[in-house]
Amino acid sequence: MGEEIELILDDYRAAGRILAEVREEAVEKVKEGNSVLEVAEFVENSIREKGAEPAFPCNISRNEEAEHATPSIDDETVFGKDIVKLDIGTHINGYIGDSAVTVDLSGNNEGLVKASEAALNEAIKIIRDGVSTIEIGEVIENTIRERGYKPIVNLTGHGLMRYNSHAPPVVPNVKYEHGIILRESNVIAVEPFATDAQGAGKVVEHGNAEIYSLIRAKPVRMIEAKKLLKEIKKYQGLPFAKRWLPRERLDIALRTLKNGGILRDYPVLREEGEGLVSQAEHTIIVTVDGCEVTTKRIV
Numbered sequence: 001m002g003e004e005i006e007l008i009l010d011d012y013r014a015a016g017r018i019l020a021e022v023r024e025e026a027v028e029k030v031k032e033g034n035s036v037l038e039v040a041e042f043v044e045n046s047i048r049e050k051g052a053e054p055a056f057p058c059n060i061s062r063n064e065e066a067e068h069a070t071p072s073i074d075d076e077t078v079f080g081k082d083i084v085k086l087d088i089g090t091h092i093n094g095y096i097g098d099s100a101v102t103v104d105l106s107g108n109n110e111g112l113v114k115a116s117e118a119a120l121n122e123a124i125k126i127i128r129d130g131v132s133t134i135e136i137g138e139v140i141e142n143t144i145r146e147r148g149y150k151p152i153v154n155l156t157g158h159g160l161m162r163y164n165s166h167a168p169p170v171v172p173n174v175k176y177e178h179g180i181i182l183r184e185s186n187v188i189a190v191e192p193f194a195t196d197a198q199g200a201g202k203v204v205e206h207g208n209a210e211i212y213s214l215i216r217a218k219p220v221r222m223i224e225a226k227k228l229l230k231e232i233k234k235y236q237g238l239p240f241a242k243r244w245l246p247r248e249r250l251d252i253a254l255r256t257l258k259n260g261g262i263l264r265d266y267p268v269l270r271e272e273g274e275g276l277v278s279q280a281e282h283t284i285i286v287t288v289d290g291c292e293v294t295t296k297r298i299v
Helices: 002-027 036-049 110-126 133-146 223-235 250-259
Strands: 053-062 065-067 083-092 095-104 157-161 164-171 187-190 193-195 203-206 211-214 263-265 268-271 277-279 282-287 290-293
Touching (some): 002 036, 002 083, 002 282, 036 053, 036 083, 065 083, 065 203, 065 277, 095 157, 095 164, 095 277, 110 133, 110 187, 110 277, 133 164, 164 187, 223 250, 250 263
Antiparallel strands (some): 065 268, 083 095, 187 282, 193 277, 211 263, 282 290
């Protein structure tokens, strides 16, 4: 059993190493005037070229957006003086690396960027076998608030399991009353989000979804929906981008599958107020006396 767990953890490590390489390369492409779509495609193609698969579409959320923003197939958006959250997922044999970084193209939001980074680093310091997610949430909240910013209360980190990018346990960004005790070999993604004084500290759904995932396969009558269902089964329940799919009658096929309870969609999540948002995230393996960060760049 120990050997089997170690082989699984090696896949998590390999996915994390590839992610760290791609993230570093992608950050260099997040420049004012560059295409958002081209950066997303660069990330996803680089992951495949390096021997992994995307665990979800590259998320490129800007300014007040926090999560689930990925470009459409015909997106012509270019980066401006934005605060950009680049959230990347990789997997090998279904075992996932998940990491995010914030790039401030305006040059005016260093404190906000550092708030989420510091919260992540402080959380990593206390993670070990036997720690409670209550303690992690408290450390994240305190670190962000001490720097004069607000944690986003309804976004959390999460567990990572095979072909499940949002598994239990919830890893909160504020102190919750109830929590879970982490144990050796648990794999989690810790991802603090911070907002500024104009923010409400909460996100809401906004705009159309470009990301979907399979809930469960069921029989459907529509020919295009049948074809689409066959196509998306290869993602094994992991999120996928609309732009990855065949174009033939795509909107109606997606709508049919969603209305049938076969697919779920992921609308963009944006700050409820007028606040800008920063994000930092790493994937972590819990060890007896600490933790191992799989998505750190090894020089």
